[in-house]
Amino acid sequence: MSEATIRIITAAEAFPMRRYLLRPMLPGAASRYDGDDHPDAVHLGAFFDLGSGEELVGVASFLPRTADGEVSRRVYQLQGIVILPAVRNTGIGTTLAEHGITLLFERGARSVWCNGRTPAGPFYERLGFRPVGSEFITPGTGPHYRFVRDLS
Template sequence: MSYIIMEIKKISSVETYPVRHEVLRKGKPIETCIFKGDDDEQTIHLGLFLDDQLVGIISVFKEQNNLFSETNQFQIRGMAVLEEFQGKGLGTKLVKEAEKHCINLNANVIWFNARENAVPFYEKLDYKIIGDSFLIPEVGIHFVMYKKIH
């Protein structure tokens, strides 16, 4: 019987690009995978590996959103799991690991712009929509979603 080793660990912003490109920016230039703030000191990138293969990513940015009055806010960006590995709970593991990181930094709110088709996934993790949908050009309809930590 063979076992798959799953590990979530910190990675560099550059290491996120192949998964961001494949899942979030398919058919677009690789440069669209570079996010403002990727290399800020307070930004972290986590990679989920199955037997040393990077199959999922999530990035956490120290970023304020005026929709929230809380001071210690973090934004999740670039959450993606390669298509053949979706639906197996790996995205949930990544979000929970990002939440742990935010809790360790005494976050008040975690927020992000969720693609329309990802809303049910995040709702299962107790995130709520605030405001109306909006269009990110060439990416699609999004909703701001959030969770208050304490």
């Protein structure tokens, strides 16, 4: 468990980290996700003191929809999880994802899925996600797998 503090944030607060760390080669619009403003969407920030006060070091968004794009409160897509490079591999990403999954489970969600970058596969599998189907390429962000974690 990392020592980061996890708090609800807005999609606008998550945007700069998505934009500059996840999709720097794509237009800014690519870092605004369908469903960002849905009332059941959950955006989380990880806050950590790097030496000059607490700051945002990680973001993750959970959007209420199935892989077919249907809005659902039982199935959420994890999208846009990213941690500041200086603090990766210290457990913050795991803490952030687990916090979101626990919160969604308490709200009635029973499954979380994501289109996870292939290099992040071990991270998702350690979190209890399993890959489903074949690897696919997303323009601008490379090879991915669909990962699913059942919560029931």
